[in-house]
Amino acid sequence: MRDDEIAARLLGYLAECWDLNNPDYSEQLQPLSGGFDTAIFGFALQDPPPAAYGRLILRLGREGSHPPRFALEAMTQNALADMGYPAPRVLVAETDVAALGGPFLVMRRLYGKPLGQALAGLAVGASIADRLKNIARLPATFSAINRTWVEMQVRLHQLPTAPLMRAAAVAGVDERMLTFDGQLARLEAAVENAGLSVLMPAVSWLKDHRPDDSNSASICHGDFHPLNIMADGDTVTGVIDWANVVIAAPEMDVASAVANIATLPIKAPAAMQHPLRLLIAALLRRYVAAYRALRPLDEARLRYYQVFRAMVQLRPAASAVLAGRTGGGAFHSSAGIRNLILHIEAQGGPKLKLDLP
Numbered sequence: 001m002r003d004d005e006i007a008a009r010l011l012g013y014l015a016e017c018w019d020l021n022n023p024d025y026s027e028q029l030q031p032l033s034g035g036f037d038t039a040i041f042g043f044a045l046q047d048p049p050p051a052a053y054g055r056l057i058l059r060l061g062r063e064g065s066h067p068p069r070f071a072l073e074a075m076t077q078n079a080l081a082d083m084g085y086p087a088p089r090v091l092v093a094e095t096d097v098a099a100l101g102g103p104f105l106v107m108r109r110l111y112g113k114p115l116g117q118a119l120a121g122l123a124v125g126a127s128i129a130d131r132l133k134n135i136a137r138l139p140a141t142f143s144a145i146n147r148t149w150v151e152m153q154v155r156l157h158q159l160p161t162a163p164l165m166r167a168a169a170v171a172g173v174d175e176r177m178l179t180f181d182g183q184l185a186r187l188e189a190a191v192e193n194a195g196l197s198v199l200m201p202a203v204s205w206l207k208d209h210r211p212d213d214s215n216s217a218s219i220c221h222g223d224f225h226p227l228n229i230m231a232d233g234d235t236v237t238g239v240i241d242w243a244n245v246v247i248a249a250p251e252m253d254v255a256s257a258v259a260n261i262a263t264l265p266i267k268a269p270a271a272m273q274h275p276l277r278l279l280i281a282a283l284l285r286r287y288v289a290a291y292r293a294l295r296p297l298d299e300a301r302l303r304y305y306q307v308f309r310a311m312v313q314l315r316p317a318a319s320a321v322l323a324g325r326t327g328g329g330a331f332h333s334s335a336g337i338r339n340l341i342l343h344i345e346a347q348g349g350p351k352l353k354l355d356l357p
Contacts, residue, residue: 001101003031006041010058013099014106017092018049027055037062042109052091055109061102067095069243070103072168072177076242077107079167080219083159086110086238110238115145116226135276142283149226150290152236157218157250157295164219164247180213180248187311194319201350202311211301213249220246220253225260244312248305251298254291255305258284263310263339264330307349314340318354 001009007029015023027044041058061070074093081089092106168175176182184206191199221228222244230237246252262284266276291297317331317340331340334356341352 003029003041006058006060006100007043009100010043010106013094014045014092018052020045020047020049023047029058032057037065052106056091057088057105057107057109059105059107060100061097061104063102065102067097067103068174068177070105071095071171072173072245073242074105074107075167075171075173076164076245079164080156080159080242082167083163085156085159086236087242088238088240110230110240112230112232112235112237114227115148115229115231115236135272135279138279139283142286145226146283146287146290148231148236149224149229150287150294152229152239153221153224153253153291154294156221156224156239157253159219161217161219161247178245178247180246180252183246183312184210184308187308187315190315194315196315196318196322198352198354199311199315199318202307202314202344202352205350206304206308206311209304211249211298211304213301216249217247218250218253220248220250220256222246222253222256223260224253225257249298249301250295251301252305252308254288254297255302256309258288258302259306259309259343260313263313263336263343265333265335265339303347306347307344310340310344310347310349314344321356322354 007025010029011023011025014020024046025043026046027042029041029043032040032042039060039062041060042055043058044055045052059070059073061067071093074090077087077090080087088107088110090105090107092104094100094105095103097103165175165178168178174182176185188203188207191203221239221242223241224239228241229239244256262280266273268276288297288302313329313331314337317329317333317337319325320329320332321334321337329336331337337354337356341354345351
């Protein structure tokens with residue numbers, strides 16, 4: 001569907017939803033940089049209802065999106081906002097794909113830019129000298145955001161879990177979507193349905209080594225890294241992208257961030273790859289130490305949940321690469337898959353063997 005068609009359909013949908021007369025945009029629907037499985041648009045309306053004043057976001061699922069996930073995100077963000085945590089409040093959640101061609105959310109737009117935006121330019125530059133300068137600035141840049149990152153994460157983990165579970169029941173969201181056991185079961189089903197028997201040893205390992213989290217459950221974002229924290233100057237305006245929310249041990253969140261960042265393929269000359277990996281590993285140790293200074297972390301759980309998060313990334317990447325498809329995910333390459341496999345083994349998981357092109 002073209003952007004102009006989406007804009008027209010959204011306007012008609014909101015006019016009916018909010019009983020608007022002569023609806024129009026005060027700020028035209030414009031695409032923004034978004035996720036791999038969603039399209040993100042910014043817009044504003046003329047004469048909207050009071051709750052919808054100001055700039056808004058449309059988060060539209062692409063083909064193959066899982067509609068219940070959008071209901072989960074909407075419920076989570078609103079429950080967290082009710083608890084005083086800065087998640088963008090969702091005004092509309094639609095799981096029927098008929099209106100815009102996919103499930104979608106309309107939510108308030110947060111001011112500012114991602115906290116980790118300065119880190120996104122790692123090793124980027126017109127020359128080797130420019131890249132080396134960027135890398136030299138990386139430790140200082142990281143230090144400037146690390147404290148805020150950890151404080152926002154600890155603040156989330158200190159929230160009670162009961163209000164979120166009650167909100168799920170009221171919204172009709174299957175509580176298994178919020179539990180780690182539910183996520184592990186979905187991972188196993190996805191591996192089986194994709195015919196990825198080469199990944200089953202890791203699934204079996206996760207089931208056999210499942211830690212007891214019964215006395216340490218927290219609300220976990222599931223993908224809590226600085227690019228998902230919005231800030232306006234020194235002020236955090238909110239945390240976005242709640243598709244992976246889960247109630248689990250806090251180590252789940254910390255491990256997910258470590259596994260994602262440690263395994264991300266680096267676009268840099270071959271000679272710079274190893275030094276960059278060492279630098280990133282050192283920075284991640286500082287992140288874990290900063291969290292541990294505020295709350296205890298169990299080392300065995302950290303290793304376990306890193307294996308889980310690596311498997312969550314590996315399953316779709318392996319499906320795409322082995323089938324010869326071009327994937328849009330950050331790990332959808334032979335380099336990304338190799339990084340994930342090596343990380344699983346380094347955390348004590350099984351050694352996986354995939355025939356990569």
